[in-house]
Amino acid sequence: MTKKEIVNIEKFYKKLWLYKSFLYHNVEFYTKKKIDEQTKYIINALNIKKRNKRIEYVFDRACDLLDNQNKGINICGFKDCKCWVQQELNNGTKCGCCRLCIYATENGCPSQNVACKLFNCSEVTKRYKVLTYKDLKILKVLGLYQRVFIKHNYFTIREDALKDLYSYSLVYSTIRLLYRIIRNLILLKKQGNWNHKLTGR
Secondary structure, three states, X not given: OEEEEOOOHXXXXXXXXXXXXXXXXXXXXXXXXXOOHHHHHHHHHHOOOOHHHHHHHHHHHHHHHHHHHOXXXXXXXXEOOEXXXXXXXXXXXXXXXXXXXXXXXXXXXXXXXXXXXXXXXXXXXOOOOOOOHHHOHHHHHOOHHHHHHHOOOOOOOHHHHXXXXXXXXXXXXXXXXXHHHHHHHHHHHHOOOHHHHHHOO
């Protein structure tokens, strides 16, 4: 495999669209420059030549970056399973914005999802500095459809979110997403949690 040294980081980012293409499938990237964490992740991702493995790596590192931004801080202000807003409204709802997800528990989310981690209500953003979609430079390693999908794929566990990104078809992934949303709402209604979770009654 051919090795390519990254000398100019700014030029590297400008050519990232090219470096992630099949033309550089047999090229291993490296740099002797002092680089930030995300640039290191991007280089690592480019050196993963199997498509699905690269997508998985990008997904997991994006989750790590979002988790580490406010690590150890209760940014939603949960107290007795109620977030800042729910404590103020005192309307009986719990689990914050995750209350309408079938996977949510009173102990938090059992999985990892970039879209969910990117979502922060105004109450959170006015109290803390959070990472946004634009801050996650590592997502540039993904294709356009994948970048669009990864930030809107709510109510989904890690495994399903990755399957959507693995797909080559936007239509197929969209159908999968719509199916999960409908299934989510039906299951909540069957469990008798819909009205309570939505209104607190």
